[in-house]
Each structure stands twice: as structure tokens, then as C-alpha cells.
Amino acid sequence: MKATKTILVLLIPVLVRQASGNLNTYPAPHGIQASNKFQVYLSQGGNRKSSFTYITTSDQRAKEVSHAKGGRSVSWTSFSFSGGAVTAEIHTPHDFHSCIVRPQHYGYKCQRTGSKTAHVTVSSANRMMSVEFDYDYGSSNADIKDKMLIFADPPESNVPNEHDSSVLFYKAGVHNLNGQIHLNNKIKTIYLAPGAWVEGGFLSTANHGVTLRGRGILSTRSYKWHDNRFSWGMLNFDKGNNHVVEGIVMVDPEQYFFRGLSDHNTIRNVKMIAPWTYNSDGVGMGHDALVEDTFIWANDDSFKVYTDNMVVRRCVVWQAQNGAVFQFGWWSGRDMQKVRISDVDVIHTDWCTFKGNNCHISGNDAVIDLAGDTKSFKVSDIVISNIRIEGSCPRLVYFKMNPASTGSVTNMHFNNWSVESQPTHDSLHNEIQGANKATASNWTFTNLKIGGHCINSPSQADFSLESHTNNIKFTCH
Template identity: 30%
Template sequence: MPRGLPILAAAAAAAAVALALVPAGAAHADGAPYTGKQYDFGGTITQISGDVPVVDDIANSITASTAATVDEIAAHRATLPYGDIYPAPGTPDQLTTYPGPAGIPASDQYSVTVEQAGGPVPSFVYKSLARKTDTNRELDTSWTSFSFSGAVTVRVTRARPGATGCLVRPYSAAVVTGFSGSTCTFTLARPGNLSVEFEPEIHNPVPHPMLVFANPPEVDVPSPGDPNVRYFGPGVHTIGAGQPITSGQTIYVAGGAFVSGGFIATGPVSNVTIKGRGIISGLFMDTGSQELNKNQPGMIDIADQASSNVLVEGVTFVDAPRFNVRALARYTTIHNVKTMSWWYSTDGMVGGNKSLLENNFVKSNDDSIKLFWGDTTARGNTIWQLENGAPFMISWNIHENSQTFHVYDNDVIHAEHYQIEKSGIFRSLHAGSGTLSRYLFDDIRIENATWRLFYLTIENNKWYDPARGHGEIDQVIFRNIHAYTTYQKPNVVQGFDSTHKMRNINFQNVYANGVCFNNVQAGNFTVDPATTNAVRIYRSTDGSCRT
């Protein structure tokens, strides 16, 4: 595990992750042997009893391959000026808060203090208003950001009366809260991206969310005098869209900086660092129209896949009218980034081939994390999904053959799917000609979602020309998925036709609707026998699926 990696998991959750990575056959550490059903092309159904070595082999191969890729990414990142992102072990206790920029109003919903030694100090609280008001059921989102090591006590006070208690999500952070008056108090021993929720407003839609971004200490901070650094210090900076990203450049947004701007690479770039504890806002680009916003640029846009070695770290992106972070470079790291955006076409983040998406917070109304370009690891992320899109998007009109994705130890704390029929936590709407394969989703926790868990299809859409042909999706494993709620809609697995199938799709120890899935009935699945093959739904026989 990288040094300083802030995984806020309870001991049981951490143990589950460790066990999930044990090679197949290691004393059935993950709860094997299994029981369940396999559904093959044409409608044949066979019983699963015992081990499933074909799936274990795929999972172990993906794990080994992506672990090697993460090491490759780290080796490239180490060559970047200001490319270090992990505090050293034994970092002394410290707490850093950031000033509110002049002219940026503080939230009228919440106030926050943090305390380590010497008494509580205020932490400035921002607020972003909902933008797609015809569908957004939330009214705004407030947030604060600070950095620390050691332990820190946080007090969040709600301005409105009527609260009866509080909690902190994700559950895996195991944060114990105290509540008095209108103040929620808790102590953190590790960094994390958290939602502080006041009862009874803890279920979708939460009208006034409050987020706490408790960052690790900054390391490898750029020098403002370095000619290769574009340095934004505390205060408001209005720079506009289309700001160039160039090879060898570092863009630094200090804590307390509020930058109205967007950054774009117009061709391939390499060795780029974008980091800091400040904010980049896209509100100035927002037209107020869903259709017009589709023509707006992204906040960070590196679209040329010939690019290489990009780091985006620590920055908070708010009010993007289009996507937040598109960094399609080979060897990309997106680490401890925070995004909050409201429009149907605003995606959270996507990396290129050989990418690491780690410890981020994503609140988006389109896809939060896109898993399109292979050799990608996404771990330690926290997602709040709005009405549209999916927390984990597997495919959308992709024509390349992409493979090998490891998505593990992530939390979905809310999914506000209410009305869009094809929504789901895990989703593919694959209309492209590429074949996408070798996905391992492991140890994913879903807290407050009631629409649908899986929507996995190959199907046309209005943005796709079917004359371009169709591909397949193959070798997908969902393992140790724990959903705390009950879903209204059936899970769907469906290919396009008999030669463009969903193949080798595996659901191992998936818990939702109060049960562990071991057949289509238990999981409320619709599996099309004419367009799928080797769909396996099975659970451990020792009861470990529920833990």
C-alpha cells in the first residue's frame, strides 16, 4: 500500500479487503466453497457447488496485473517535479486551515471549527447552489477543507433548527459522532472525504449536504518562483477558459485560492502536475442551459491519448458545466481530488490507459468514474451520485478493445436515481464496436441507493451509428459487493445479439435487498439467454457474504 494512503476503513472492512486479495485456493479465505447457478447461452442452467477456479484465476490475474501497473505509474510520477503526494510515515501532528477568499460568501447553512491543540479554529465553509433545478432535488452543497496529521476534533454546526442527531458517511470510516444542540462533533485520526448528515435529513434527497474534506498534509509544494510553475496563491483569480496545459508544467492552486478557470491541452503533453488544496470553479462557463452546456469545455481537459505522465492531486473542482477531470494520458494519477457538479452532462473523472484513481470524492450528475481505458485501478474513492449517470460506468460507445480494471475499496454514499429507467450503480450501455474485458469490482459498499444495482447491456443509443458495428463485454467480476438498502428495479444483464454477448459475467458474494445472491430470483435479475453466456451468481456457503 502506498505510504500515507488514507483508507478510513473499520478493521472488519480492512480485513475483508486483505482476504479478497489472497490467491485462489488459500484455504478458502474468501468464504469458498460456493453455491449458486450458472446461466449459459440458450437457457442452460447448471448448479455451482464448490470452487469456481476459472473466476479465481481471472481475478488473481487482474489483481497481479494492476498491482504491477500501479508500480509503473508510481515510477513515472516520481520523475515529476513536485510529484510526491504521500506524507512520510511519522509526520508530526499538524493542522492547516485555509482562509476564505475575499468576495466569496461563506455558507449560510453550516459553520465548522477544527481543533488539535490550543483551542478550536474556524474552517471556512463554502456553498454551491444546485444548477439543474428542474431535476436536482437538493438545493445546495456546503463544504470545508483542511489538512492535518495526528488527530483532530471537528465540530459542524447547522444553522437551521430541527436536527435530532448526526452521522458521518461513509460507514466504513467508522466515525463516532456526538450531538448537542445543533452541533455534530467527531474526532478523526486519518484523512478522508466525509459527509456530515443531520437527522432526520439523512436519506435522499438531502436538501443541504455538508461535506468535510479532511486532507493529508501537503508534500512537495511547488515554489512560486519556479518558472515552470503557474502558481495561484490565496484569493480570487479570474482567468477564464482555455488556459493552456503544456509539457513540463506544474499548475499549483494553494489552499484559500479560488480560481475561475479551465485548463486544456491542445495536443499531446507529458510530465504535467496539477495540485494544491484550492478550488477551481467553472461557474463562469455555466450557461444555465443543459443543451448549451454540452458545448462547454471541461475543467481539466487532456484528451490526446499520446499524452504521458500526468498528476492531478488535492484540488477541489466545483460547478463544472461539462466534465471535471479528463486526463487521458498514459500513466495518470488522480489523487485526493474533489468534484461537485450539477448538470446531466457533467462527468466526474476519467484517466487514460494505465491510470490510478485514488482517494477522490466525486459528486456528479453524469458518470462519476468512467472505466473506459484499460490497466486502471480505482480505489479508496467516495461517490455521491446525483440523478443521472452511474457511479461506475463500464462502457459508452467505446470502439477500442480495453481490458484490465481493478476497482476496489470504494464507497457510494448516495445515489439519487429516481426516474431515469436505465440508471444503476454499476452500468454499461455499450454501443461501441470494441470488446471490453477483465473488470474486477471488489469490496464496494453502497449506502443510500434504492433504484437499481446492476444495469449491464450492449444496446444502441441516439448518439451511436449502428453501422459501425458492435462489440462485447467479457470477464467481469463483482465480488464482495455490499448494499445496505433495497432496490426497486431488477438487475439486468443483456447483450446485443447471439454474436455480441455479455460473456463471463460473475456475481460473487453480492449482498443487497437483505439477501446474498445465489440465483436470478434471489438477486432479482433479468438475464437474457439469447444474448448472454456464462453468467454466474453465487455466494459463499459459510455465511461470510453478509459481513
């Protein structure tokens, strides 16, 4: 009996540790202001911790450019965990009756647990959430003024050696790079530690791949819009190939978040936020690109769908007032095959915000879009599946070829799309159009649902199929 009792005593602590899991909050960088809008506490297995909550605002950008709206903020907090679920306790600046977690696909509930207090239980890592409150839901002519984002990371592994000469290692704290660092031939890894706030960006110059990872923050909020010390964006990895960006948060871009037109690049578990200005594109990638488990809040095109063998999966998009979710245009020619996009939650399409009931949006604004003067097409074998669009989406597809175009866009398959609602406008429609020497053919929309109703004809979803289109089908199974 004594031996049995001893074994039980030894096993119980082990079982408790396995049940409670491992919750890691990240340190606060000295000198960075905490949010004055929201505070967050995290609990797992009875262990309650404060999670530092950041904030950045649109006010400086609004002074630079007329299209940026002042008086906006975004607060966010990040943490990692494994094991049992984590409860986020969110303290708000105003009381509320109801709240919601997006993407709704996660199935997470936001519960009011007291005055100015909400609880959200997060059961899995790799979750990127907007928590929204009824005092600030936004409307048809205004966006959410004070956004609150929560990012649940998987545990970090393989932290590089800070003394390795091939590593740029940024510890917790504030680091100002005075622009965009040009990476020399020696640098193979850039590491942003939890609690690191790095003001600046990076540009690849060598032929080898660079890995940028960690749990820190890369920001350009102290730089001007289109700052001439940057080439295109915060990260420009056009040179070299096999680049990897993983785990970090990117804040307030001076132009693009990421441009990597080299090949075999990977974006994983990256969070892109606070794009107050136009030209804040999400990702532009080369051939054989992979983007997964990533949050993109863009104020221009979120994904440049430009090259062969692109894979996008398990991403969350907040599309701001400008740009497309999936952009096929702008360049003079588009030669692209075998693209696979799946499991994307579009939690907002804000093209009509600030515009009231009479919404007129540009040719650059749609979920699937062809903008600019692209005139040469060789596009086929594109599959975009399991796309979930929340809220009111003014336009799903705007794909009108220039009359001088040549070539074809064929075998485009859109499977299992759900759209919460699509408003009706006199001058705003879903449109597909070819050209005299270019056709849009063999497009299928399978199980496209709007407001829960499956669409089996173009008219049911306000589609205008114009000249030089062929075999555009809507089917329900």
C-alpha cells in the same frame, strides 16, 4: 538527580508535540462568501480553530436548464493534519435529534453535543465525508437540500517555487481566468495554494505531462453550462501523458470535471462537488490510469471504464439523479482488458429523487451500466471488488448490448459487494443481455450481499439474465 530532572523537562514538550500532532486550516479567500448554513471548528490536542466553510448553490444553474433543481446548496470545509485525531464541531442551521457520517465504512460517529451542534472525530487523513442531519435526510422524492461535506487532507509537501517559469502559481485569493487556459510548452506545474479560488479551467496542448496540485479550489460556477470557452470540461488533459491532478477541490462544473484521454494519468485526493447539471461526468481516462482517494459527486457517469489497466481504489461516490457509477458504454467500440476497481463507497444513488414512489429511470442509470450504442466489444479480465453501496439502490446492473453488437464481454468478477437495500419495482430490474454475435459470459458475483443477505441465485437480487448470456454465477463463501 539534577541531570535526570533536566532530561525529563526537555522530553516532556517533545512528547506533547508528538501526541497533539499538526492541524492546519486553510485561509479564507477575500471576497468569497462563507456558508450561511454551517460553521465548523476543529480541535486537536486542546487547540481549537475555526475552519472556513464554503458554500455554493444550484440557483444559477436552475435558471439555465430546466433539469437543475433550485434551492439546493453544498457547504464544505477542508483541512490537513497528522498525529492525533481531530474533532470537527459542526454548527447547523436547525436543531436535530440524530446525524450520520457517510461513508459509514469509516466508522465515524456523529454526536449531538448541544442545540444545533454536532461533533465528529476524524482519526485519519484522506477522509472525505458527508455529514447528514435528520431534519434534512432527503426522501424517495426529494434529495438533501443543504449538504455538508468535510475533507481531511494529509499534510502538504513539495510546494513549488512561485518564481519558476514552468509553474503557474495561484496564491490565496480569487483569480478569474476568463475561461480555460491553454497550457503552453513551458508549463509543467499548476499550483493552487491553500485559500486560492480559481475561476476557470485548463487544457493541455503539449506532449509532456502537467501536474496540477495544491489545496486550493478550481471552480466554473461563474460560467454557463456548456460554456464554449471550455473543451469538454474544467480540465481537459487529452493531449500529452503522465498528467497528475492532486489535492484540489473542483466545484460546479460547466460540463465534465476531468477528461484526460491521454495515457498514464493520475487523479489523487481530489474532491469533485456541486454538479447541478447533467453532463457533469467525474473522470474520463486513457490507458494505465489511476484514480485513488478521491471524492466524486457526479450528475452523469462518475467513472468512464473505457481503457486497459485502469485502477480505481479508495474512492467515495455520491451519484446524483443522472448517470452511472461505472459506465462501460457510449463509444462505438470497447476494447479493454485488465481493469481493477476496489474499495469504493457509494454513499448515495439519487436516480429516484424528485420522482416519488413510481420511479422510472433511464438506461444510463445503474452502478454498472452500458449506455448508448456501443456495438463492438473485446472486454475481459475486469475485477470490481469491495464496493459498499449505502441507502436504497434501485439498480445495480444494467448491461444490455445492442442487438447488432459483435464480440464478447467475459471474465467479469464482482467480489464482496454490499448493498444496504434494493427496492422492488415492476418495471425496474437488474439486467444482463448479449446479442446474436456478442456474448456476456463468465461473470461471477461472489459474496454479493443485499440487506445483509448473501445472494446465491439471480432471482434473489431481481436479476434478469436475457439472451446470449452464459455462465453467470452467484456464489457465497
